[in-house]
Amino acid sequence: xxxxxxxxxxxxxxxxxxxxxxxxxxxxxxxxxxxxxxxxxxxxxxxxxxxxxxxxxxxxxxxxxxxxxxxxxxxxxxxxxxxxxxxxxxxxxxxxxxxxxxxxxxxxxxxxxxxxxxxxxxxxxxxxxxxxxxxxxxxxxxxxxxxxxxxxxxxxxxxxxxxxxxxxxxxxxxxxxxxxxxxxxxxxxxxxxxxxxxxxxxxxxxxxxxxxxxxxxxxxxxxxxxxxxxx
Amino acid sequence: xxxxxxxxxxxxxxxxxxxxxxxxxxxxxxxxxxxxxxxxxxxxxxxxxxxxxxxxxxxxxxxxxxxxxxxxxxxxxxxxxxxxxxxxxxxxxxxxxxxxxxxxxxxxxxxxxxxxxxxxxxxxxxxxxxxxxxxxxxxxxxxxxxxxxxxxxxxxxxxxxxxxxxxxxxxxxxxxxxxxxxxxxxxxxxxxxxxxxxxxxxxxxxxxxxxxxxxxxxxxxxxxxxxxxxxxxxxxxxxxxxxxxxxxxxxxxxxxxxxxxxxxxxxxxxxxxxxxxxxxxxxxxxxxxxxxxxxxxxxxxxxxxxxxxxxxxxxxxxxxxxxxxxxxxxxxxxxxxxxxxxxxxxxxxxxxxxxxxxxxxxxxxxxxxxxxxxxxxxxxxxxxxxxxxxxxxxxxxxxxxxxxxxxxxxxxxxxxxx
Ligand SMILES: Nc1ncnc2c1ncn2[C@@H]1O[C@H](COP(=O)(O)OP(=O)(O)OP(=O)(O)O)[C@@H](O)[C@H]1O
Ligand SMILES: [Mg+2]
Numbered sequence: 001x002x003x004x005x006x007x008x009x010x011x012x013x014x015x016x017x018x019x020x021x022x023x024x025x026x027x028x029x030x031x032x033x034x035x036x037x038x039x040x041x042x043x044x045x046x047x048x049x050x051x052x053x054x055x056x057x058x059x060x061x062x063x064x065x066x067x068x069x070x071x072x073x074x075x076x077x078x079x080x081x082x083x084x085x086x087x088x089x090x091x092x093x094x095x096x097x098x099x100x101x102x103x104x105x106x107x108x109x110x111x112x113x114x115x116x117x118x119x120x121x122x123x124x125x126x127x128x129x130x131x132x133x134x135x136x137x138x139x140x141x142x143x144x145x146x147x148x149x150x151x152x153x154x155x156x157x158x159x160x161x162x163x164x165x166x167x168x169x170x171x172x173x174x175x176x177x178x179x180x181x182x183x184x185x186x187x188x189x190x191x192x193x194x195x196x197x198x199x200x201x202x203x204x205x206x207x208x209x210x211x212x213x214x215x216x217x218x219x220x221x222x223x224x225x226x227x228x229x230x231x
Numbered sequence: 232x233x234x235x236x237x238x239x240x241x242x243x244x245x246x247x248x249x250x251x252x253x254x255x256x257x258x259x260x261x262x263x264x265x266x267x268x269x270x271x272x273x274x275x276x277x278x279x280x281x282x283x284x285x286x287x288x289x290x291x292x293x294x295x296x297x298x299x300x301x302x303x304x305x306x307x308x309x310x311x312x313x314x315x316x317x318x319x320x321x322x323x324x325x326x327x328x329x330x331x332x333x334x335x336x337x338x339x340x341x342x343x344x345x346x347x348x349x350x351x352x353x354x355x356x357x358x359x360x361x362x363x364x365x366x367x368x369x370x371x372x373x374x375x376x377x378x379x380x381x382x383x384x385x386x387x388x389x390x391x392x393x394x395x396x397x398x399x400x401x402x403x404x405x406x407x408x409x410x411x412x413x414x415x416x417x418x419x420x421x422x423x424x425x426x427x428x429x430x431x432x433x434x435x436x437x438x439x440x441x442x443x444x445x446x447x448x449x450x451x452x453x454x455x456x457x458x459x460x461x462x463x464x465x466x467x468x469x470x471x472x473x474x475x476x477x478x479x480x481x482x483x484x485x486x487x488x489x490x491x492x493x494x495x496x497x498x499x500x501x502x503x504x505x506x507x508x509x510x511x512x513x514x515x516x517x518x519x520x521x522x523x524x525x526x527x528x529x530x531x532x533x534x535x536x537x538x539x540x541x542x543x544x545x546x547x548x549x550x551x552x553x554x555x556x557x558x559x560x561x562x563x564x565x566x567x568x569x570x571x572x573x574x575x576x577x578x579x580x581x582x583x584x585x586x587x588x589x590x591x592x593x594x595x596x597x598x599x600x601x602x603x604x605x606x607x608x609x610x611x612x613x614x615x616x617x618x619x620x621x622x623x624x625x626x627x628x629x630x631x632x633x634x635x636x637x638x639x640x641x642x643x644x645x646x647x648x649x
Contacts, residue, residue: 049643055643075560078558079557081556082559087555089555089646094552095552095553097249098248106556109237109241109244137252
């Protein structure tokens with residue numbers, strides 16, 4: 001349901017230019033839980049941000065259900081992010097002026113037709129185990145709890161695809177397990193499509209499939225590298 | 232709900248939370264800046280309007296009353312005054328009338344001490360007005376401004392009333408060589424009129440109306456005395472001007488036609504037609520006041536702009552997150568506009584309260600004494616509305632520009648700063 005064709009991203013110009021993505025081709029089906037792995041600097045975050053419409057590719061297309069979303073105007077992209085995508089960042093990404101509950105239902109204020117979203121946000125916070133923190137502000141809860149709030153927020157609009165960029169990188173082992181268990185439960189019980197960047201080899205046990213990035217392109221595992229990737 | 236209202240609601244929600252959870256010192260600072268900018272915009276112009284109103288009132292009270300009747304063109308005098316006055320008094324809206332017989336005189340003090348004929352010290356030429364004191368006190372307020380001695384009586388013949396700028400001394404504003412150098416009540420002065428008649432008078436009183444331009448430069452004797460100086464048989468029934476005081480709250484506009492309707496042949500003018508020069512001077516100050524106000528507005532805009540800009544920059548990452556989540560641009564920008572408008576609104580209300588509940592009462596309790604009288608603030612509603620409007624527009628711009636600037640940036644750059 002999401003596939004890319006010849007995705008390129010170059011940061012900067014001239015001699016200082018960094019070619020972060022070099023023709024990424026990938027395809028992910030509905031209901032898959034996919035990990036994106038690779039060395040530091042291989043382009044994982046870049047890829048995820050471009051897929052999630054937070055940044056623009058220098059070249060190439062991204063199709064979601066047949067629509068080329070890379071070519072949409074910014075207003076439509078925002079709509080796509082709001083209604084079809086969810087994003088969980090590595091570092092804390094909650095709105096500090098809003099309570100835990102408000103953070104979760106924030107994206108739903110604009111997209112839902114009635115006030116049921118508040119109830120739904122409560123349910124999601126129950127799923128992530130934070131029922132007793134609803135009225136707290138982000139500064140008053142731990143990093144792992146913040147990350148669970150961010151996950152609840154990312155799925156409040158029932159997105160087609162959930163993107164997560166190293167969601168456990170700043171968490172201790174126990175919190176990491178809680179978050180990853182949450183992801184696999186969402187995937188298993190609700191059929192949530194998830195694309196998650198990770199650098200923990202252990203995390204492979206949670207996912208259906210791993211996409212390896214190497215030097216800005218998908219490493220097909222033993223397949224011969226194309227000539228332009230050699231240099 | 233339509234999408235528009237949802238976005239509006241979201242903008243309100245974000246703005247409200249931002250104000251509630253934001254730094255309260257910043258909030259207080261912003262509102263204080265707005266309030267003082269507003270006071271500044273109002274204050275200067277109110278002082279100028281107040282001075283203008285004071286000067287106008289002084290002109291009415293000491294010089295012209297409300298309406299001035301003067302002779303026909305090519306005539307020097309209004310004739311048959313004794314018939315005319317009762318007719319005028321009966322007109323609806325007329326409170327009182329008083330006839331003036333004007334002349335000029337060379338006035339000397341201590342003329343016996345003069346060394347030679349060429350010594351012009353302690354003398355000068357001033358306007359002398361013959362009045363009927365009993366009528367005059369109902370028309371002008373000179374009698375309330377005596378600083379020495381007494382006002383004239385109807386039957387006084389050898390008494391003169393001097394303005395403080397004629398008498399001179401420590402109370403006068405003009406330099407000594409331009410006045411009589413310090414005459415007091417009871418002193419004798421000598422007047423030489425236009426027709427060469429020379430008479431000695433006792434100074435009965437000295438007045439200081441604080442109308443430095445004109446009134447305080449006058450001398451008064453009774454109209455009877457003035458008529459006798461010229462030719463009592465002819466002049467007893469003549470006047471150079473007749474002043475008309477209107478009843479409280481009655482404008483000149485309706486009464487002037489009524490006066491003309493009595494068959495009076497001469498000129499009839501409202502006091503304001505005599506105020507042209509003074510209004511031109513004050514109008515100049517009005518322009519200066521507007522320039523000061525405009526500069527104040529620009530400074531206020533820049534200060535607001537800086538504060539709101541810093542506020543927005545501090546929340547840049549937050550804005551990036553809102554955008555990443557897919558919050559519509561209108562809702563984000565809208566929330567900053569609502570915040571800016573709230574700051575301005577609160578500032579305007581606070582400024583309004585400062586003017587009405589602090590500045591006004593304080594000035595009432597401790598009046599600032601200007602040379603023309605106590606400082607009197609005249610806050611004009613129109614000025615208030617324009618200033619409030621200008622501040623609102625300025626704050627809208629101060630809110631809009633930084634928010635839109637941040638919205639233009641790449642999302643990844645706003646969140647991760649690269
Ligand atoms: N804004 C940017 N400007 C210039 N170069 C950038 C920018 N962002 C990323 N890069 C470069 O692009 C390449 C890919 O970066 P990216 O962040 O996607 O790597 P990554 O796989 O996520 O690495 P990590 O595992 O360390 O997070 C790197 O060489 C990086 O230095
Ligand atoms: Mg990364």
